[in-house]
Amino acid sequence: MTDDRLLHLLKQALGPAPPARARDLWPAMLGRLSATDRRAGWIDWLAAAGAASGLAFAPGLLRELAYIL
């Protein structure tokens, strides 16, 4: 089978690419962005809670943290 023949068959087998849908995706984009923000906010709160409980159990950490910073 020559390259030309293979290419001809390949094009025939796959056909042309289907057309892309004409839909405004900006609302979906906004949804994705706000979902990410919510997830980030949740992680921030978890980190803050962890830090707060760490300091509650070992207040001496605050002095060491202040020294490091």
Added chain:
Amino acid sequence: MDSTEQELLTRFARGDLDAFESLFRRMQGEVQGWIVRIVRDPAAAEDLTVESFWRAWRARARFDPRRSFAAWMRTIATRVAIEHLKRPWRRETPLDADRAGSPATDPAVSAETLAAIRGAFDGLPAALRTVATLALIEERPYAEIAGALEISTGAVKTRVFRAVRLLREALARRGVTP
């Protein structure tokens, strides 16, 4: 690039959501069209378009406003599309029979042969399949493909060559000799 365009890109890089929306609305069609050429699935292409822009938004601080936004987006979109093709659980669509055999259908070629070719092509590694689709089926210029994949045009030619060789081997294993 005029100063208005440069300003828009600078605002985007600084995290201005309005600038991002302007770029999104301007580029959505082009990015979606590029992705659908690779994955050949309009529904998946919608999700992948949003994913591509989301990645662009997250990486905005690293974008150089002197660069082409379209070229940058094409690079991101290509990466996202290849990742999609690598997923073993992605739904099968595109290469199915009803889309094949459009205008140039050769009646001398059996449906089984075409199905075998589709199967063999679908079995190529995602990166090679992407290059082969863009170069051989979509007939995109090698330089454009190279830019999207951030490789040289020589590397594009090599990948096309490898894709054709693997396709031939897969067809031979299936006993296809059209």
